Amino acid sequence: MILALGLVGALQTGLIGGFAGYYLSESLYDEIGQRALMVAKTVATVPDVIEGVQDRDSDALMALSGRLAATNEALFIVIGDQNGMRLAHPDPARIGRSMAEDDDDKGLIALVEGRGYVAVAKGSLGLSMRGKAPIIVPGTGEIIGIVSVGYSLDQVLGTIQRYNLVLYTVVGLMLLASVFAAIIISARFKRAIFGLEPEQIATLFQERDATLQSVREGIIAINRDGIITTFNRTATETLGLSPDTALSGQHISEILPENNLLATLASGEPAFDQEVWLRGRQMIVNRLPVRQSGEITGVVASFRLRDELDQVSRKLTRIQQYADTLRSQTHEYSNKLHTIAGLIQIGAHDRALALIGSEASDHQALIHLLLEAVPDPVLAGCLLGKYNRAREMGLRLEIDPDSQMTDLPDTLPRDQLVSVLGNLIDNALEATRQEKGEGGRVSLSMTDLGRDLIFEVEDQGPGVPPEQSELIFQRGVSSKAGGDHGIGLYLVKRFVDRWGGSVTIESLQGGGSRFTLYLAKQASQTPEAP
Template sequence: MTILNRLKLKSRMILILGLMALVQTGLIGLFALHYLQQSLDEQIGQRALHVAKTIAAMPSVVEAVEGGDIRYLQPISLLLAEKTQARFVVIGNINGIRLAHPNPYKIGQSMADDEGDDSAEALVHGKGYISKALGSLGWSMRGKAPIYSEDGHKVVGVISVGYDLNRVAEIIQRYRLTLILVIIGSFVLSALIAVWFANHFKQAIFGLEPEQIARLFEEQKATLGSVREGIIAINAEGKVTTFNPAAVETLGLPEGTQLSGKNIKDVIPDSSLLEVLKSGIPQYDRELWLNDHTFVANRLPMKQGDKITGVVSSFRRKDELDQVSKKLTRIQQYADTLRSQAHEYSNKLHTIAGLIQIGANDEALALIGQESRSHQKLIRLLLDAVPDPILAGCLLGKYNRARELGLRLKIDPESRMTELPDHLPREQLVSILGNLIDNALEATLHSDKAAGEVTLSMSDFGNDLIFEIEDQGPGIDEAEQLRIFEKGVSSKAKEGRGIGLHLVKNLLDNLGGTVTVEPASQLGSRFIVYIPKQREQRSVQAE
């Protein structure tokens, strides 16, 4: 077994298939030879018995046997042996004494003297039979038949007709040579088939050896076990073929539940995996509602050539992703705020230092007071109108960002955003608002007619949260207003544009909200966002 394991898969398959063909052909050959010998023996025996019964029924022979007429029986037995191509025709009387024999010296002697003689069956019981025995003339297949008297009431003698078995041996030898040639041919053909099959099989398993496949299988099991995302794969019949412990845990199933072989509908009703299996179109970052939790899933079809052989899906609870996203959003907000403030106050400090150096102390104090009053006014507005710290931090960061760009972010003092629903993801809200403000700042910055101001108005009256962002940019054509939210579409001819508004549209679709674009009152564009306060009961597709 150790030597076999050292061989490549192709060599193993050629060797094993060749040996199997050799053994199978050899066994079949031995059986064929044995069956052929038995068949030939039986045919020759039946022929000998038929000849013996025919001779025993000849009236002249019956009469000669009853009269003990050796002179008639001896030549007739030789003639009949020649005519029937028999080795011998022996005729005996009721006492088993030979009346005719190919060897004249045997005439008159008892047939019982021959080794293996069994004439009693014919003489005593009056039955014809076939036997293979060694007689005075060697091995032969014999047929013996009783000779009945003319009235048919009693046995008066016996006819023994024998055929030489050497002819049978010659036939067997001829077939044996043929069979050896067939075995050699089968072995060569099996080797060629094994080479073709091994090449086809190796191609199907990507040229891997069995040991490599086993190692990859163990690595796959370890990988699936270490991944925190749930993974489920189905075959073309919709039955689960692969899953990991995280899938069982994420779906809320009992620990140790075996999913292999189960139909995906029995595991996850209304599964979209069957839709991907049918269409072959992958699905990315799809949200689904299952077991009172929201999941984010990716589904990819598995193909072999042009044929879809299955689908694999990875999924994870959305609240885990939201926690990570929330942390990243806060960190980015803090970083933007600190960077903007550092840049802004660095400029102010340089200005104040310059004023003090030239002795303009009153102007320096006035500038310090102005900065303090401006920030205090903004902070009081945010504390009163926007008590949510995440949203307030976002607005403060964008305010400082605008000042860094030499622009002004004006927040309507009548704004009010105190009734933010708990279910509304804050990171999605600030992403929507942040992208729209950044877009407005950039549009205003690149406009020659702009006064450098972006206006934000917020309202939580009624059933919706309403945000209005107005810029002083060049505006958006009506034709472009229908395409501005598509991915990659932007009024700036730069690579990587057209992402922010596309993200805003996707986030609003997820929250059940809408966004409209219209010309501003004087210059630029106004984006109006509506987000419902009540979560809509949407029918979310299951995994």
């Protein structure tokens, strides 16, 4: 950059200096020529000159031309008659000789055409710029002689050299100033790009682009004006845009009207792992402001479809449900087997057979109910696990035999549904055991008739005071002791609000509460700002 700016400065100052020098020389030559012509015309109108030419008084003309030459700083003033014969000359030896001998045009145009002109010629006094004018008698218009005024070109060249010295000094200073400015600009520019050379910047840009395209999350960056500056291919795919869509240069509101990047740009507060809706899709979004010298210059957002995380979460949920179910059944059946073994050992074979039949009958009835009323395997598995969990706790989970949940919409996330329903049942079991101990009962009824899915969970717990019916859904609020509570109902409320449903609490006569969950079959899926 220093070399480039220096060369540009040198070229500019060189061209300007050369043009100025040439223009100055031409101007001085023209000015000297016009000055010589003007002096010649002035001398030609002096009455003493006209009279001296008429009288051919060389002595008087010699003295007069010398004074006029000194007055006008001319090299010489030569006066001749109508034939071009010298009547006055700085060299007396040339008096009476023709002026044509040292005139390049040989025609003495001033005598022939009666007009003045400027010429460069080399005479007895050297190379000079000459102005020549005819001597005309006033009134008659008769041409009786000629005046030649000359200025030495050495004088002109000396003047030009003085001017050029000043000019080239200024040009040199301008060149030095250009180089100095190039050094300062280069230093500031290099600091701005962290001391990197252009080749390094190009390499980093290629690496950054390759990195962006290899990331499986969508990435979009905006500047301080909200204009998109960076994005990757995954961003267009995740947002459901055409692969040919050019996002760069567009305002973020044109691509994502429901975005909250501008709020992050204004507040400077980062956000991580937020569940939001973008273009009708549920996503996990991170937002991070970009700062330079303490000033926010933009925001970078990364996002991924919630479905991708849900796949992993769903698998883990199912594994946990299976583990809970197996653990509960293992514990329960271990106790049952010990009891049956004890009955056989004491000879109570009939009681042992009755216990085995009762156990098989209860499970068969539950399995038959779930197969008929809840064909969805995820929801059915959740209910079976909670049934076994209740028995392990010494409680009963009773499912209304008239329940029906066969019209679950495909868009309803199963993992979130079982998480919400599981939280309600777990809370009911805990509240019932707290109030009733073993032998308590929790009831569940379900229906998909109409436009909503309705789940009712009744417990025999201490109930929820009316003043806490809204507070209980806030994060961290719980009736249980300890700090690791107050999350379940918060997650329930959050999911219900996002899905466009509702959840209500009723106090039952005789104690206990009824939680009723309403979920629309056609969710509003109200978008949340990222």
